[in-house]
Amino acid sequence: MNREVGGLLRSALRRRRREFLRLAGWSFVQAVPAFLSGWVIARAVDDGFLTGRPGEGAAWLAVLAVAVLVGAWGTRHTGLKLAAVVEPFRDDLVTRVTTGTLHRSAHLGEPADTASVARLTEHVEIARESYGAVIMFVQTFLITAVSVVLGLAALDPALLVLVLPPLLTGLGIFLSALRAMAARQRAVVLADERLAETVSAAAGGLRDVVACGAEERVATQADDRIDASVRAARALARLTALRTAALGISGWVPLLLILAGTPWLVRSGVTAGAILGAVAYVSQGLQPALQDFVRGMAGSGLWLAVSLARITEAARITPDKDEGAGAGTGAGKQGDQLGEPEIAHRISSALRADLVLVLDGTRARLGTHEELMAASALYRDLVGHGDAAAPPPSSQSQSQSPAATAHSPVARTG
Incomplete structure (x- = not known):
């Protein structure tokens, strides 16, 4: 992510801090089931079913059902608050693109590039959708991860020894590769655009190509563009394997360690209900949020970075190419x-x-x-x-x- 894109995102965060705080507040409500799930299951097992009191165990599970309803209520309001963040961001992008395009066409005297405008419009819509998705993925994962860590600590601190190291290791691998993935995703987009431009130009100027006898040269150029597009796609696909490995380390290794370390946990005084609660925390809370985060950042996150980079480039207002060379059009013609x-x-x-x-x-x-x-x-x-x-x-x-x-x-x- 380049400096301009980072500045644009930070600016959006500063100007709508209140909306982000409201969104975060409802996200905490949405995460209530993730926070209570393991702890409630532990109480239902240890204080209810294992002690021969199924009624008490069922009552604890009823508490979890109520928590799920509360989480659904929070999910509804989270979606409503998300619109208050995403739509103004889209309006800002449209303003930037429109200002830059009009400046180049009117002030610099360049011809209207309707194809570029159409592509930029598509980039704005992609950025809008990706921006909303990234906010939800990141915020949901952070709040869920914090809830799971607090829940595990409430069950027994020994459980954190089996969960935190692989979780942080996998996240570190993924985040360290994210910049390279963004660069390769951008390379794929640029290669596809160059290929489309080359094919479009060849089709539009087919008469001149044949008249000049340049069929072989144009075909070679198109082949080169196709090869470049294939190489860019393969380079991005190789990093996808790294993303999958990071997801496996962060999401599945903690669960395997809990199951493999059950004898040690029992000898350390951890109850059966606490172990089942830890399994619920990891499998029902941490894993889904982690999968959404990794896949979302590798998909929507990369598209957001690429689209914003294209938008900032197109919206950048450059000095008039004739400025500094003299006043009037005559001064601009004094070259060779x-x-x-x-x-x-x-x-x-x-x-x-x-x-x-x-x-x-x-x-x-x-x-x-x-x-x-x-x-x-x-x-x-x-x-x-x-x-x-x-x-x-x-x-x-x-x-x-x-x-x-x-x-x-x-x-x-x-």
Whole structure:
């Protein structure tokens, strides 16, 4: 995650701190079943069923059923409070993208890029959905993990020795790989975009590709883009195995240690109810929250980082490319490079250019209007029939200085 994305997320947290606190409060209510489950099961077993008092054991389980209802009530309000955090964040992203796009199109004089706007709109929606998912995954896991640790400590502190080390080890492995996973996810997105751009450009300019005899070159370029996309996807898939290993260490090893260490726990004075409560804490509370956290951060978290990076890049307002080179458009033309070429669909566009490239199958001619009128039968035919209303080149354009002529657009026709 780059510095701009981190700053954007921290800014959202600071400006909506009150909404986040309300969301956290309802998340604690949502976690009531996770906190009480193991402890209630321990009481039901030790004080009820094992002592021959099934009624008392059933009463303890009824307490757990009430806790589940309370958790459902908290879940409902958590979803409502989440909208108060996510929707303003989406509005901020839309404002950033709109400001940057309008600035480039209006102030910098660049043409409207409707395809980029469409892609950015998609990125904003992906960021909105991923942002809400990440908040819920992270907050639910943290509150559930704290509840489980407190519950295990209430049952018997010896249980923490079997649960905390593998939990922290697996989390450390996953979090250390998260930055690399974000970088590889970004590489996958960029490779797919480059492939789409290459294929789209080749399909749109197929006539020119065939006219220039560049079929093999374009096919090679497309093959290179496909290979790059495949390599990026495989690199990301290799890190998925590391995510699976981290999830196994954090979620399953604690459960195996509790079961394998049962004889030692019994000798240490831990009751059967406490051991069953610990199993419930890990299997019903910690494992589901951990799985959602790891899979959510590896999915929605990576998409959030990639989408926000793309949005911040697109929303960045850069200085005008002509600023600093002098006032007016004339100052920006005092260089040594040609201007952008223009594909002429009307002969009037070619008449305004200083150099015209005419493509005729695999043959090409380059020259001024006068030179091509004398040397190219195809160009004479296009001038005579392609645009009857095209005005002749003005005397002003014919008397341009060499410096201005060097930077006029090159029209291409054929």
